[in-house]
Amino acid sequence: MMSHEIRSPMNGIISVAEILDRGKLGKEQKQLVGVINQSAETLLTIIDDILDLSKIEAGKLAINRFDFDLPAVITGVADLLAPSFHQKNLSLNLNLSPDLPRFVHGDANRIRQILFNLLGNAAKFTEQGGATLTATSTELDGNEATIDLVITDTGIGINREVLDRLFQPFEQADSSVARQYGGTGLGLSICRRLAQLMAGEISVSSKEGHGSTFTLTISLPLAKTPDDIRKSNIDHDTSVDLRQPEGAQLHILVVEDNHINQIVIGKILRELGCSYDTADDGILALDKFGKNRYDLVLTDLRMPNMDGFALARAIRDGEDGENHMPIVAVSADAMEEARDESARSGIDAFLTKPIKIEDVRRCLESHVGRQRELKWRSREDSNPQPAD
Missing domain, CATH: 3.30.565.10 (Histidine kinase-like ATPase, C-terminal domain)
Known part of the structure; x- marks a missing residue:
């Protein structure tokens, strides 16, 4: 809970500062944003150290081999x-x-x-x-x-x-x-x-x-x-084009109960040329999911009414086996247990707040691109070319 509560506001500070730094700023403004970035990164390092020490002393830090x-x-x-x-x-x-x-x-x-x-x-x-x-x-x-x-x-x-x-x-x-x-x-x-x-x-x-x-x-x-050798899905190197056929944008469902983080993630997605809808919890997300077409779901994990784990399980239960919706957790919970439960719930990847623009870009390229490739192969298999 402390990890979640501390990292959530840090996500707003670091991510917004990164977005500002990419904008058209004067020399003095850019210098001031640089001070924000450096100070925030230093604070995040201290937070990570305190959380690590707390996990170790509580016997909750897992070694993953x-x-x-x-x-x-x-x-x-x-x-x-x-x-x-x-x-x-x-x-x-x-x-x-x-x-x-x-x-x-x-x-x-x-x-x-x-x-x-x-x-x-x-x-x-x-x-x-x-x-x-x-x-x-x-x-x-x-x-x-x-x-x-x-x-x-x-x-x-x-x-x-x-x-x-x-x-x-x-x-x-x-x-x-x-x-x-x-x-x-x-x-x-x-x-x-x-x-x-x-x-x-x-x-x-x-x-x-x-x-x-x-x-x-x-x-x-x-x-x-x-x-x-196990490689992280998020570190997967790919050059998939994020643009949809005929110039359409990727459409993302953002599930997040913190309105500041909704704004932050929304600005990151717009920076990457994506459109998006937001939902404050898993129940509202399921309602929007049933009425609209999305290319990927970005969801927080700790939310009221229905959390991200339950949302992922509900989406997976409704799939017919042919279509797989990419689901990515965007969470301030840095504990290893959250990653394990995410995997068990059917979540494809895990981004830890505070998130960076390039982290989101690589994630979209990897998971949306992979899903398109699977669909393309499925169409090829269902419509085999006649033999010469």
């Missing part, structure tokens, strides 16, 4: 943070050992989160020199490998007296560090707890004024085949 490309995850984190290093004229080196396995089985998102935090700290607390991310492995029995991910920087370092309490929640090196660099002191605590949930560990060695070395050690089973 699947096959993934380990070097791609490591390289992806380095690529995302490279601009942070370049802006400060710092070097960023990446060393992947030749014996590092490519496909492993584990929670790629949580490993990515830990690396992003540790490498982000290296950029944050380093003023000269740079950082190096090294990945090595030791094979245990042919089916499992111990992975060492080592991040070394030339930053401010950490006082020996502070090291023992460094991984405690809300701890930072000292008050001057908090004033100069900001932050809540939650990141390292969350990283260690995430590592422990995956039966791993994080260690640190440091000398004040001479940099730090953080090491994530984790054992991961080797994946059987590359074909098992």
Whole structure:
């Protein structure tokens, strides 16, 4: 509930600021919108940390294991943070050992989160020199490998007296560090707890004024085949044209009880050239769904009268097997249980608020485009061409 209540207003702030930034603004206005964006993103990071810590302490944070490309995850984190290093004229080196396995089985998102935090700290607390991310492995029995991910920087370092309490929640090196660099002191605590949930560990060695070395050690089973790599529907890369035949717009049903979020999602859809109807809950949505033709349903999950889960089940119950309506959850509920229940309810994809224009674009391209392809194939199958 806290995730939902906090993220809903953040969706209004971040999404509207993004829409404003894409408009025709003067130089000073654009600068002010940039301040809003940067401040909101910083606040969202703090919110995510507090929610993660709350989930961990309540024993509600789930580790989701699947096959993934380990070097791609490591390289992806380095690529995302490279601009942070370049802006400060710092070097960023990446060393992947030749014996590092490519496909492993584990929670790629949580490993990515830990690396992003540790490498982000290296950029944050380093003023000269740079950082190096090294990945090595030791094979245990042919089916499992111990992975060492080592991040070394030339930053401010950490006082020996502070090291023992460094991984405690809300701890930072000292008050001057908090004033100069900001932050809540939650990141390292969350990283260690995430590592422990995956039966791993994080260690640190440091000398004040001479940099730090953080090491994530984790054992991961080797994946059987590359074909098992699971990809998110939303990350699906596609170039499907969003325009309908004869220039018609995509028509979307937006189900959302928060009127501010209705406005935000509506502006995003108009930016993408789509038309839309809105409904305040699942009951009103079903009424509109029965009277109009839609290409996709975007629905919140937590609503009065009928929530998004019940709405999805009702739509699926009414389908005849030939037509499949793409349903996408747009929710401020970041808990893994919400994603699982969404899948069980027949929802095709999950977007977490605050949402970005490009997230919605990719989702529309993926799911509406896929549905058109299925319909086209169905027509081909029902009208086979005569043999030569």
